[in-house]
Amino acid sequence: MHLGLEKKVVLITGGTKGIGRSMVQAFLKEGAIVHFCSRTKNDVDTANESLAKDFPDGKAIGAAIDVSDQSQLTEWVNSCAKESGGVDVIVANVSALAIANTPERWQATFQTDMMGTYTMVQAALPHLEKTKGNIVTISSVSGREIDFTAQGPYGAIKAALVHYTSQLAHTLAPKGIRANTVSPGNIYIADGVWGNIERDTPDFFKKQMEANPMGRMGKPEEIADAVLFLASERATFISGTNLLVDGSLCSGVQL
Template structure:
């Protein structure tokens, strides 16, 4: 199956680590022109060098911005459009991963997960309407199943993102802009969330690992594959979906 993503202008938030990085690499591998961000300038430089080495014939641009600041996001999108004259795909991947039940954690999760996504979509929307483009939000199985961090902002805002994305799908369908969510299960990256839990709390890691019926956690590239498919014209009639990519971790049946 050809995804035909060559020369598409793609914007991914949080592309230096984990799932976001795999999404960036997936689009680069398809020949897309990719813009990514994170808050740490040194990580942008290191990731860019690595991407350029691995994908020498593609276009990549990283920016140090904080998605919880709407002015950062809108200025970033303006710079991209000034150069590219278009945007075809936006992927809202960043989360604050706020798992404590404190007022500060709720504020942070709202600012980063929710407002960060809304800012990205609002800034990019005129350009997505012009290109008949695609929006993808990254939620989590924690948006539909109550996880071990409850009560906490993480799952609550992940659920809100699924709802917001479905609203976008419905209201933007007449303009041929599609919006879908990808909800990862447990995705293992050594320097990521689960690698950290493995080192700091082995009992918790083992108990969560045991819930995975495939006997393993997922890989970031398994999430990237779902994102790339949904972004492509092969998914031209798929909008408003929440694609759960979890190796059958969730036991609830989604109708």
């Protein structure tokens, strides 16, 4: 399947680790020009170096910014557009990954997940209007079902992201801009959330692993593939969808 992503300018938040990093690599493999960010300058520098080595014909440009800082994020989006001559795709991937039910964690989740996504969209809209580009937001199965994250902010804000993305799809369709969500299930990354849980609370990890009907957790590449498809020319009539990529972890029927 030809995705038509060559030379498309793609902005991904949180591209040095986990799902974000897999997305950066997957878009590069398709010949896209990829801008990514994270807060840790060392990690950004290391990622820039290794991506340049792994994709000698590609163009990946990382920057150290914090998406919870609205002015940094807006400036980054505009500087990427200037450097690469526009924006075709944005992927709002970063989350505060906050589960604790405290005012601080609710505030951090709102500022990072919700406002980070909103701010990225607002900054990118003038550029996406020109390219008739598209938006992908990253939610979670926790936004759809009440699970182990319940009581804290994670699932509630992830659900809000799905609603916000549907609003964008509906209101931006006349401008030729699409917006979709990908909701991952449990995705195993050795130095990520589930790798940490496996080391810190092996019993809980085992229970969660057993909850996956496929008998395994997902791989970050499996999320990247779904994002690539939705962002591509093969999905031009898909907007406002919430694509669960969870190996059938969710038992509810999505109508």
